[in-house]
Amino acid sequence: MNERQSDTLRVERLCVNTAHGAPILRDISFAIRAGETVCLVGESGSGKSVTSLATLGLLPKDALNVVSGRILLDGEDVLRVGNGRLKALRGSRMAMIFQEPMTALNPVLTVGRQIDEVLRTHTDLSVLQRRAQVIDALAQVHLPDIERIHDAYPHQLSGGQRQRIMIAMALVLEPRLLIADEPTTALDVTTQQQILKLIRELQQKHGTAVLFITHDMGVVVDIADRVCVMRQGHLVESGTVRQVLSQPREDYTKALLAAVPGLTPRPARPQALRAQMVLDVIELGKTYPAAGGALRWFRQQREGTRALHDVSFSLRRGRTLGIVGESGSGKSTMARCVMRLLAPTQGAVRVTGKDISELSAAGLKPHRKRIQMIFQDPNRSLNPRMNIGKSLVEGPMNHGVPFAQAWARGQELLELVGLPADAIYRYPHQFSGGQRQRIAIARALAMEPDVIVADEAVSALDVSVQAQVLQLLGDIQLSMGVAILFITHDLRVAAQLCDDVLVMRHGQVVEYGPAAEVLVRPQQAYTQQLMDAVPGKGWDFAAGGRS
Structure with missing residues (x-):
């Protein structure tokens, strides 16, 4: 044959x-x-x-x-x-x-x-x-x-x-x-x-x-x-x-x-102890009530599903904290509680010193601009019926910025993220996936936040575009001093971007410390298990062979 x-x-x-x-x-x-x-x-x-x-x-x-x-x-x-x-x-x-x-x-x-x-x-x-x-x-x-x-x-x-x-x-x-x-x-x-x-x-x-x-x-x-x-x-x-x-x-x-990120963490950046503490999460918990509806009244009270339990960490200006763990570990629930898209059932979330965990919708409004989110899929988080300009100016205008000033700032931000200023007139479907993610970053920056929460913001991007977006986030952080809470399941990305890493499992913190310690010398068996599961772990892409 x-x-x-x-x-x-x-x-x-x-x-x-x-x-x-x-x-x-x-x-x-x-x-x-x-x-x-x-x-x-x-x-x-x-x-x-x-x-x-x-x-x-x-x-x-x-x-x-x-x-x-x-x-x-x-x-x-x-x-x-x-x-x-x-x-x-x-x-x-x-x-x-x-x-x-x-x-x-x-x-x-x-x-x-x-x-x-x-x-x-x-x-x-x-x-x-x-x-x-x-x-x-x-x-x-x-x-x-x-x-x-x-x-x-x-x-x-x-x-x-x-x-x-x-x-x-x-x-x-x-x-x-x-x-x-x-x-x-x-x-x-x-x-x-x-x-x-x-x-x-x-x-x-x-x-x-x-x-x-x-x-x-x-x-x-x-x-x-x-x-x-x-x-x-x-x-x-x-x-x-x-x-x-x-x-x-x-x-x-x-x-x-x-463009493939390595598993060896980047050299540690010196931590400025005098840098402002912009995010302080203290014993954060989230429990979803048990189902039951009207019949619940006739039943014995059942304990709900505990998605988060006593999660604590802090983040200073200009630093990046990576949150890693398996699906269902509570990473996204934690992010939504920090953003107050979900109301936590216990603990405190302090943004530049103010606890926002129990604020009403009206009380939250002036603090929303201080913490912004970049979602995983910009194709769903950007409104397909709005041109990019409207998406960029909507937030600032809701906080009192005049239209002309917000529009001009939107054009500046597009150039900052590597897009032409005239892209402001186009619609999301006219951009590639990587370009849409750049627009999502520009939209978050339009509010001039102290903290950006990025939830799997590069997981759907190919390696070369991913490398560009990671470089962009690093450059923006360096120039603007914004703190980044970076949620990812990709430990290679965490190694290249993050100063510190927090490992979650079943809604709890398993390990927390500098990236160079957690990813190189993990103290917990679960963290080591995550490291061992990284695809192609034994291959050195820079050297072109087995490591």
């Missing part, structure tokens, strides 16, 4: 244009053998997802057209089969794991019913046979309490459990090809490690060919056999992991690798 015949997937000189004729993909060629994992890497807009959607026959026909080329699945060209055959191939011969399972899963159907739908569509199995196969699929992805999860709805499960369900659904028919599009981007390091291990385990069991799309070079080290680097619709470099990561030929690949 020759090499071409042994390939599960072979993409040959694939070209895709927009409906207006603009090229999106140009001469893309690569192959994947059974049991092999090929990673597609590159910046946002490089064509990675378009390549995967073309393979599945899911390109929007009114927007993108395949101009030329072939996509061979076990020798059959999926670009030249009818809709009926293509539908049969999806699920039975090729399947996909999407980046955001909460979006991909149907919120009104139980997990079991959604996996059962795949079997109903592609097999003639009886109801009992299908149920047995669904239960087996859930067992293969190591989910606990399978009967409960079978009957649960997506919103009742954690992010890691939802991603396992997506994997079970994709692999229930043992497809020859599995496409995974950024399946671990939003997951914390330990859950990510589990998902990568699970994909590899199931791949080896079933001999599946895997096309894995990611911007995380650490994930590439852990899961890939070969790597294809894409840029602006072109395949610029490909080879084994060692070839591409150790001896990259192209300057673009070298730049991507140089």
